[in-house]
Amino acid sequence: MKKPCxxxxxxxxxxxxxxxxxxxxxMFGGKLLSYMDEIASISASRHSRANVVTxxxxxxxxxxxIRLDEAVTLESYVTWVGTxxxxxxxxxxxxxxxxxxxxxxxxxFLTFVAFDNDGQKQAVxxxxxxxxxxxxxxxxxxxxxxxxxxxxxxxxxxxxxVSMETPS
Numbered sequence: 148m149k150k151p152c153x154x155x156x157x158x159x160x161x162x163x164x165x166x167x168x169x170x171x172x173x174m175f176g177g178k179l180l181s182y183m184d185e186i187a188s189i190s191a192s193r194h195s196r197a198n199v200v201t202x203x204x205x206x207x208x209x210x211x212x213i214r215l216d217e218a219v220t221l222e223s224y225v226t227w228v229g230t231x232x233x234x235x236x237x238x239x240x241x242x243x244x245x246x247x248x249x250x251x252x253x254x255x256f257l258t259f260v261a262f263d264n265d266g267q268k269q270a271v272x273x274x275x276x277x278x279x280x281x282x283x284x285x286x287x288x289x290x291x292x293x294x295x296x297x298x299x300x301x302x303x304x305x306x307x308x309v310s311m312e313t314p315s
Contacts, residue, residue, distance in 0.1 A: 149273035152281040155194040155225040155235075159186050162244075163217050173212035174219065179239065180207065183255055186223045187235040191259035194225040194233055195271040198262045202232060203295055205256040211241065213252050218242040226256075226281065227288030231268040233259050234288050256291060 159182065161167075169175050184201055191199040213219050220240045227234040239253035263269040276285040 149275040150194055150225075151275045151277050152224045152226060152285075153277065155190040156222065157186050157189045157193065157224070158220065158222050160218055160220040163213055163215055163219060165215060168215050171212075172215045174214075176209060179209075179213070179219070179253060180204070182219075182221055183207070183223075183237045183239070183253075184257065186221045187237050187257040188259065190223040190225055190235045191233045191261070194228075194274070195259075195261040195269065197269045197271070198264070199233075199259040200262065202258040202260050203299070205258075205291065205295065207253065207255040209253055211250055211252045213239075213241045214243075216244065218244055219252070224281070225274050226276070226284040227292070228271050228274050229292065230270055231261050233261070233271055233274075234292065235259060236284055258295060 161182070163174050167174050167178050184204070188199055188201065218241070220242065221237060222240070223235050223237040225233045226236045235257045237253075237255050237257065238251060240249050241252040242249045261269040261271050274285065276282045
């Protein structure tokens with residue numbers, strides 16, 4: 148049985164404080180990536196109702212900086228599934244709290260794999276896109292999944308060629 152994308156939709160908003168920023172007064176990229184992984188994992192768990200692990204994070208595009216004292220809202224939902232894997236779309240919206248002006252600051256696709264309590268991969272339900280955005284992302288998902296498979300092969304080849312020794 149398929150589940151609507153909306154069943155996995157998750158939204159989180161945070162204010163950006165000095166501890167969240169770099170020397171340019173903008174949000175640390177690593178902090179944002181952590182937020183993105185966290186929210187996407189909730190969407191994947193809501194969809195699968197299983198234990199999930201992050202398998203990959205696709206091209207994370209930092210479109211505009213997120214500044215000190217702004218709010219950052221992350222929204223995520225499952226857009227496509229394989230057998231045990233789920234593609235989760237995350238969009239990040241920055242908001243100037245003094246003016247209310249909002250802008251798209253970041254987007255990414257993360258892939259999660261579902262596991263049962265014995266640590267075995269678990270099949271997940273299909274996804275039912277309903278909105279125009281959900282249908283567009285679902286329609287283009289198989290191409291992204293194919294690119295991920297190829298990128299993973301290339302990563303394994305690179306891993307085999309890279310030295311594990313630390314220079315002295």
